[in-house]
Amino acid sequence: MLRKNKEIESTLNKLQSTQAQLIQSEKMASLGELTAGIAHEIQNPLNFINNFAEVNAELIDELNESIEKNDLSEVKSISGNIKDNESKIIFHGKRADAIVKGMLQHSRSSNGQKEPTDINALADEYLRLAYHGLRAKDKTFNATLKTEYDPAIGLINIVPQDIGRVILNLITNAFYAVSTPKSPKGDLTYTPTVSIKTNLIKSPSGDLGAKRSIGDSGIEKIEISVSDNGPGIPKSVLDKIFQPFFTTKPTGQGTGLGLSLSYDIVKAHGGELRVETKEGDGTEFIISLPA
Amino acid sequence: MNILVVDDERDVQILFEQRFRKEIKNNEIEFAFAFSGEEALQYLNDNNHGAVLILSDINMPGMSGLELLRHIKEKYNAPPPLVMMITAYGDAENYNTAMRLGADDFLTKPVEFNVLKEKLKAIQ
Numbered sequence: 233m234l235r236k237n238k239e240i241e242s243t244l245n246k247l248q249s250t251q252a253q254l255i256q257s258e259k260m261a262s263l264g265e266l267t268a269g270i271a272h273e274i275q276n277p278l279n280f281i282n283n284f285a286e287v288n289a290e291l292i293d294e295l296n297e298s299i300e301k302n303d304l305s306e307v308k309s310i311s312g313n314i315k316d317n318e319s320k321i322i323f324h325g326k327r328a329d330a331i332v333k334g335m336l337q338h339s340r341s342s343n344g345q346k347e348p349t350d351i352n353a354l355a356d357e358y359l360r361l362a363y364h365g366l367r368a369k370d371k372t373f374n375a376t377l378k379t380e381y382d383p384a385i386g387l388i389n390i391v392p393q394d395i396g397r398v399i400l401n402l403i404t405n406a407f408y409a410v411s412t413p414k415s416p417k418g419d420l421t422y423t424p425t426v427s428i429k430t431n432l433i434k435s436p437s438g439d440l441g442a443k444r445s446i447g448d449s450g451i452e453k454i455e456i457s458v459s460d461n462g463p464g465i466p467k468s469v470l471d472k473i474f475q476p477f478f479t480t481k482p483t484g485q486g487t488g489l490g491l492s493l494s495y496d497i498v499k500a501h502g503g504e505l506r507v508e509t510k511e512g513d514g515t516e517f518i519i520s521l522p523a
Numbered sequence: 524m525n526i527l528v529v530d531d532e533r534d535v536q537i538l539f540e541q542r543f544r545k546e547i548k549n550n551e552i553e554f555a556f557a558f559s560g561e562e563a564l565q566y567l568n569d570n571n572h573g574a575v576l577i578l579s580d581i582n583m584p585g586m587s588g589l590e591l592l593r594h595i596k597e598k599y600n601a602p603p604p605l606v607m608m609i610t611a612y613g614d615a616e617n618y619n620t621a622m623r624l625g626a627d628d629f630l631t632k633p634v635e636f637n638v639l640k641e642k643l644k645a646i647q
């Protein structure tokens with residue numbers, strides 16, 4: 233009996249460590265998607281930094297010439313330009329910095345700490361990274377991105393790396409859905425479109441239904457919606473999509489872990505992840521979180 | 524020469540104004556800026572196709588640079604302005620599409636301003 237218990241315990245341990253490895257490898261896979269996007273995103277601020285620095289070097293030469301000529305008004309105008317460029321250099325330096333920090337945050341295992349987070353900025357960052365990541369891998373990929381960020385949201389207490397991963401998973405799935413060969417309706421006017429929306433939802437009477445998943449004291453929740461105009465999800469598939477390892481994608485293209493991990497993360501935040509889909513029309517995933 | 528620069532990165536305006544400050548001061552080049560393909564078309568409509576040359580980014584949200592190019596080359600044929608496409612992805616696909624749609628030149632980011640200035644001189 234004791235030996236049996238020991239055996240079971242050791243098997244359980246092995247399973248747990250395998251699971252942790254799988255989760256880590258899913259994380260690294262999505263990091264892989266991101267690196268190309270990150271490289272592209274950093275390129276823009278770096279170009280600005282290099283360019284404005286070069287312009288400033290030229291301007292300083294001109295400044296010295298104007299000093300020689302005692303042309304005070306020209307000196308003032310040039311030094312004003314130098315100062316403006318300097319602030320651009322600082323701005324784009326910080327922008328590159330934030331991108332690298334975001335990347336590190338994503339690969340680091342989350343410390344599980346909740347912190348007040350700007351949901352709109354988080355969503356936008358992952359949208360851009362995912363888009364450029366895919367574009368860099370598949371040059372023919374193109375999609376219209378629509379964003380609608382509710383400015384009233386403010387800061388929400390979440391584990392940013394975790395919710396970031398959920399958003400990334402949903403966006404990656406949406407891009408895949410709109411890029412499947414041949415548009416869903418086969419018409420030539422089809423424009424692959426992925427939209428991300430955020431919403432602060434106020435409930436005047438605290439009337440969010442009996443099984444509401446937000447904290448009891450909360451009368452507000454936020455929603456992050458990721459939608460696409462892809463093929464939609466057939467009924468036969470719909471009740472399986474949140475199961476671990478369920479995938480309809482060819483080997484190597486899907487792990488089937490994205491939605492199940494996303495579901496767990498949102499649950500751990502006291503929120504809800506739901507899906508609305510219509511075959512031939514598209515799919516919308518909605519994350520709702522207590523505000 | 525009238526140049527319309529189209530890019531969704533707003534600081535491109537300040538950068539061009541600084542990089543070409545001498546040319547602007549000497550009235551050799553006049554710049555206009557649009558921050559999306561849609562804005563660019565609006566500008567061209569409002570200003571009776573005022574631009575001689577259009578420098579457009581390809582990868583923009585909404586109307587892409589390639590779509591803009593197609594609109595311009597289809598609509599304004601008397602004669603259409605020159606269009607130079609700029610992209611961060613120097614791939615064959617974009618290049619071929621741009622050329623097929625009638626682009627007059629193709630540059631990759633980061634833009635080498637010396638090279639660009641040479642090209643502009645050749646046009647003038």
Ligand SMILES: Nc1ncnc2c1ncn2[C@@H]1O[C@H](COP(=O)(O)OP(=O)(O)O)[C@@H](O)[C@H]1O
Nearest residue numbers: 405406409473479480486487488489490491515
């Ligand atoms: N936006 C979507 N449109 C259509 N089907 C989707 C969408 N998102 C998810 N799915 C379906 O759910 C399955 C599981 O998704 P996920 O857990 O992220 O794993 P994976 O993306 O690795 O397949 C996908 O294989 C696909 O069949």
Ligand SMILES: [Mg+2]
Nearest residue numbers: 401405490491
């Ligand atoms: Mg997935």
